[in-house]
Amino acid sequence: MDAVLIIQSLISGIMMGMVYALLGVGFSLTWGVMHVINISHGAFGLLGAYMAYSLLQYFGVDPIVSAAVSVPLLFLVACGIYQLLIRPITRAQNVVMASMILTFGLAIILENVMAIIWKADPRVLTPTYSSGALILGPFYFQYPHVVGFGLSLAGITAIYLFLKKTYTGMAVRAAWQQPEAARLYGVNLYWISMITFALAVSTAGAGGICLALLNSFEPHSHNLWLINLFLVVIVGGVGNVIGTALAGLIIGVITGLSMAFLPFLWVNLVTFGLLMIFLIFRPHGIFKQEGI
Template sequence: MNTVLVIQSLISGIMMGSVYALLGVGFSLTWGVLKVINISHATFGLIGAFLAYTLLKWLGMDPIFSLVVSVPLLFFLACLIFRFLIVPITKAKDVIVTSMILTFGIAIILENLMLLIWSPDPRLLTTAYTSKVLILGPFYFQYPKLAGFLMSAIGVLVIHFFLKKTYTGKAVRAAWQQPDAAQLYGINLRRISMITFGIAVASAGAGGVGMAFLYSFDPHAHNLWLIYLFLVVIVGGVGNVLGAAFAGLIIGVITGLSLAFLPYQWVNLLTFGLLMVILIIRPHGLFKGEV
C-alpha cells in the first residue's frame, strides 16, 4: 500500500469530516437540548447551499461571504418556525416523535419550494479557485475543500466556545441539565430554546455551504445528508458538540480511505457497515451525550 496515498486520503477525509461535523453539531444540539429531532435540519443546510449558489452566480459573491446573508436569514427563519410550529408541539406527550413528523413535513415543503425556485438540476459551486490546488511536498489540498474545512473548523469551534464561555451558552447547558432549576434562577426556557434552535439551523446553513464545496447538490440532496446527520449524532453522543466534531472526522476519514481504495459502490456500504458495527459494540455511541 502506498503511504502517500493513505495520508492523502486521510487529509481529504479530515477535510470532508469537518464539514459533516459542522452540519451535524446543530442537529445534535436540538436533539439533546430541545428533544426535537429536526428532520429538516439538512434541508436548511441545502437552503444555505442554494443561497450561496445564487449569490455567487448573480453577484459573484464568494460562497463564504454568502454566510453573512444566509446565517442571519436562517436564524430569523428558525426563530419564527420555533415560535409558531415547535412551541405548540412541546405540549405533546411524545415530543421526539411528534417533532420528527412535524419537521419531516417542513422538509418536504422546503424541498418543493427549492424545486420551484432552483429547479431539479444538480448544481456546483464554481468559484475562481475551484480548480486550484495547494501543493505541499507530495500532498495536495484542493482550495474548495480547504475553504470548506477552515470554515467548518471555525464554525464548530465558535459553537463550542459559545456553549462553554458565554453566559447565554452556559444557560443553554444549564437548561438542558436541569430545566426546573434553570427557570428558578431566571432563565427563560422558551427564549433559550429559541436561541438554541436558531443557532442550530443557522449553523446548518454554513454546513450546507461546506457540503456544496465538496459535492454537487440538488433539492433532494438533503435526504442523503440527513443520514450523515444521524451518524454524527449516534457516534458523537446526543448534544455533545466536540463528540459530533470527532464523529464527523471519523466518518470523513472512513469515507476518504474507502474512496481511495475501493470501487465507488463500496464507499457507502463500508461507511454505514462500519458504523453499524460501532453501534453494536457501543450502543450509546463512542462519546457521552452532554452539552
C-alpha cells in the same frame, strides 16, 4: 499501498469530516436540548447552499462573504419557524415523535420549494478560486475544499466558544442537563429553545455552504446528508458537541479511506455497517455522556 495516497485520502477525509461535524453539531443540539429531532436539518443546510449559489451566480458574491448574510438570515427565519411550528409541538406528549413527523413534512416542503426555485439539476459552487489548488509536497488540495474545511472549523470553534464562554451558551447546556434547575435559576426555556433551534438551523446553513464547496448538490441531496448526520450524532453522542465534532472527523476519515481504496458501492455499506455496530454496542456513542 501508496503512503502518499493514504495520507492524501486521510486529510481529504478530515476536511470532509469537519464539514459533517459542523452540520452535525446543530442537529445534535436540538436533539439533546429540545428533544427535537430535526429531519429538515439537512434541507436547511441545502437552503444555505442554494442561497450561496444564487448570490455567487447572479451577484458574484463569494460564498464566504455571502455566508455572513445568509447565515444570520437563516437564524431569523429559524426563530420564526420555532415560534410558529416547533414551540407548539414541544407541549406534545411525545416530543421526539411529534418533532420528527413535523420536520419530515417541513423537509419535504423545503425540498419542493428548492426544486421550484432552483430546478432539479445538480449544481456546483464555482467561486473564482475553484480551479486552484494548494500543493504541499506530494499532496494536493483543491482550494474550495480548503475553504470549506476552514469555514467549518471556524463555525465549530464559534459554537464551542458560544456554549463555553457566554451566559446564553451556558444556559443552553444547563437546560439540556437539568432543565428544572435551569428554570429555578432564571433560564427561560422557551427563549433558550428558540436560540438553540435558530443556532442549529443557521449552522446547518453554514455547513451546507461548506458541503457545497466540496460536492455538487440537488434538491434531494439533504436526504443523504441527513443519514450521515444521524451517523455522526449517534457515534458522537446526542447533545455532545465535542463528541459530535470528533465523530464527524472519524466518519470523514473512514469515508475518505474507503472512497480511496474500496469500490464506490462499498462506501456506504462500510459507513452504515458502522452505524449498526454502534447502535448495538454503544448506543450512547463512543464518548462518555459528559461533554460540553
